[in-house]
Amino acid sequence: MKREIITLCILVMLLVSVPFCFAAPTKAATTKLVAITFDDGPGAYTAELLDGLKARGAHATFFCVGTQAKARLSIVKREVSEGHQIGNHTTNHPQLTKLSAAGIRDELNNCRKYLVQAGGEQTYYVRPPYGSYNSTVKSVANAPLILWSVDTLDWKYRNADTVYNNIMRETKDGSIVLLHDLYKTSVQGALRAITDLKKQGYEFVTVKELLRRRGIQAQNGYNYSSAYNYGITLPAEEAPGPPATPTITAVDVWGGKSVSVACATKGAAIYYTTDGSVPTASSNKYGGAITVTATTRIRTKSKAELWGGEKEATIWVLPAPMPGASYQDGKLTLTGETMYYTTDGTTPTAKSKAYTAPIATTGTVRVLVRKKGASDRLMTYTPTKYGKLLTDVRDTDWYYDAVGESIHRGLLAGMGETEFGPETTVTRGMFVTALSRLAGADTTQTQTDFTDVKKSKWYAGAVAWAAQNGITKGMSETKFEPERGITREQMCVMLCRYADFAGVTMPDAGTAEFADEAEISKWARTDVMRLYHAGLISGMGKHKFAPRDNATRAQCAKLFVSFDNFIAE
Numbered sequence: 001m002k003r004e005i006i007t008l009c010i011l012v013m014l015l016v017s018v019p020f021c022f023a024a025p026t027k028a029a030t031t032k033l034v035a036i037t038f039d040d041g042p043g044a045y046t047a048e049l050l051d052g053l054k055a056r057g058a059h060a061t062f063f064c065v066g067t068q069a070k071a072r073l074s075i076v077k078r079e080v081s082e083g084h085q086i087g088n089h090t091t092n093h094p095q096l097t098k099l100s101a102a103g104i105r106d107e108l109n110n111c112r113k114y115l116v117q118a119g120g121e122q123t124y125y126v127r128p129p130y131g132s133y134n135s136t137v138k139s140v141a142n143a144p145l146i147l148w149s150v151d152t153l154d155w156k157y158r159n160a161d162t163v164y165n166n167i168m169r170e171t172k173d174g175s176i177v178l179l180h181d182l183y184k185t186s187v188q189g190a191l192r193a194i195t196d197l198k199k200q201g202y203e204f205v206t207v208k209e210l211l212r213r214r215g216i217q218a219q220n221g222y223n224y225s226s227a228y229n230y231g232i233t234l235p236a237e238e239a240p241g242p243p244a245t246p247t248i249t250a251v252d253v254w255g256g257k258s259v260s261v262a263c264a265t266k267g268a269a270i271y272y273t274t275d276g277s278v279p280t281a282s283s284n285k286y287g288g289a290i291t292v293t294a295t296t297r298i299r300t301k302s303k304a305e306l307w308g309g310e311k312e313a314t315i316w317v318l319p320a321p322m323p324g325a326s327y328q329d330g331k332l333t334l335t336g337e338t339m340y341y342t343t344d345g346t347t348p349t350a351k352s353k354a355y356t357a358p359i360a361t362t363g364t365v366r367v368l369v370r371k372k373g374a375s376d377r378l379m380t381y382t383p384t385k386y387g388k389l390l391t392d393v394r395d396t397d398w399y400y401d402a403v404g405e406s407i408h409r410g411l412l413a414g415m416g417e418t419e420f421g422p423e424t425t426v427t428r429g430m431f432v433t434a435l436s437r438l439a440g441a442d443t444t445q446t447q448t449d450f451t452d453v454k455k456s457k458w459y460a461g462a463v464a465w466a467a468q469n470g471i472t473k474g475m476s477e478t479k480f481e482p483e484r485g486i487t488r489e490q491m492c493v494m495l496c497r498y499a500d501f502a503g504v505t506m507p508d509a510g511t512a513e514f515a516d517e518a519e520i521s522k523w524a525r526t527d528v529m530r531l532y533h534a535g536l537i538s539g540m541g542k543h544k545f546a547p548r549d550n551a552t553r554a555q556c557a558k559l560f561v562s563f564d565n566f567i568a569e
């Protein structure tokens with residue numbers, strides 16, 4: 001007996017002393033906490049309520065009804081993403097004590113389905129409709145049951161002032177307040193009360209957070225209606241938010257960078273792409289150091305989709321700089337980074353011959369340019385027969401000689417310092433300009449009848465010259481369409497008209513054996529045949545002429561050089 005009394009005394013002392021242990025040293029002990037809860041929604045005013053909560057830095061708990069959650073799932077998702085707690089208030093709001101265990105299970109599971117869509121797989125606290133529960137409800141719920149200590153009766157009065165007054169009068173440190181976000185008056189009254197209670201030092205937290213900070217471990221099948229302050233107030237958990245920005249450690253290596261990625265947020269997943277697209281959960285998943293040879297986008301995503309959000313970082317991998325290049329006395333001189341090259345047309349690798357001195361060559365040299373931390377760059381250098389260095393033509397291309405001749409004779413100039421643009425479509429403006437150069441024409445007069453040829457344009461003089469001399473008639477009376485690609489048959493017609501103008505005698509039309517002869521426009525047929533019989537044009541393979549295809553600069557160069565030779569003969 002005596003022994004039992006002593007034990008009891010020790011127990012009482014312990015119970016009394018414990019709260020002081022927690023309360024004394026922490027500043028957090030002075031914090032007043034309240035969990036404000038909204039049932040039966042989401043409704044028409046929930047978005048407005050969320051705006052108000054956000055503006056006040058307040059968190060709440062929403063016990064959703066399944067049918068409402070289904071209809072306004074985006075609002076439920078927003079509740080989750082803004083740090084509020086969502087809970088289960090059944091699917092159809094029945095009095096659960098009147099249902100069988102199976103009926104209760106259906107009501108809770110169907111609502112849960114929508115909560116999972118918004119907040120992921122987790123335990124959702126249950127608020128039984130009308131606060132009505134029994135032992136069957138408790139065991140089937142398999143979650144903490146949440147009741148309330150402040151009943152605002154907002155559904156009954158539908159008056160913002162009454163809602164406000166009821167909250168202000170009854171709320172204490174640790175209250176769970178019952179409201180409904182179906183009514184505008186509830187939203188207005190609640191927001192006003194939040195503003196004023198915050199001034200009194202209240203912090204608005206979710207039910208889960210209220211229980212946690214009061215040192216209560218919420219257990220499934222137990223009910224909670226408040227968490228008053230008995231001296232325990234744990235500090236706030238770090239505010240949930242997006243994961244930390246990935247931290248990148250990159251080491252320059254040949255061809256790119258060796259990259260290690262870390263994220264300070266525990267459990268965050270890291271994804272990346274190297275094609276410029278936004279990394280998603282189906283992109284490459286980072287699992288350890290990677291070597292990247294192109295610009296890479298890296299995103300972190302928090303593992304629990306609950307708080308959403310993601311952060312991104314980019315690793316820039318740029319190509320190795322272009323080397324300086326010049327060609328003189330049969331030698332190609334390169335300056336710049338580490339380089340390897342081939343002269344047999346094969347793709348150079350780091351095992352190819354290293355560039356150390358000017359390369360004696362009359363043909364194409366292919367070069368691999370490498371720099372640590374940069375992606376590899378492949379270059380092609382081809383000197384023409386006249387020593388002009390080109391980077392987009394190879395000595396094995398069918399137009400290699402024609403391009404070299406056309407640049408050398410000034411028939412068709414390059415497009416840049418070392419570019420010819422062989423596959424580029426020739427516009428009608430470009431073609432007449434080239435033709436005027438071939439003719440050595442005076443192009444100072446720029447007046448034409450074409451409404452789409454402005455006098456200030458670089459091709460205006462050539463178009464005026466061609467129109468005045470009957471070389472072009474335009475696409476119509478008023479349009480020349482200078483920016484449009486010239487077709488192969490249009491090119492033939494203009495060239496023949498130029499031949500007539502220049503007094504060059506061309507052979508008669510005759511026939512050709514093009515498989516697609518029928519596709520040649522009637523107005524172009526004679527001129528195509530005349531050029532064919534002069535040996536100036538050939539087919540495109542398989543005996544086709546492809547009259548309506550756009551002419552490329554390479555084709556144009558070939559035709560101009562052949563024509564120039566024909567005139568010379």
Ligand code: NI
Binds near residue numbers: 129
């Ligand atoms: Ni309800």
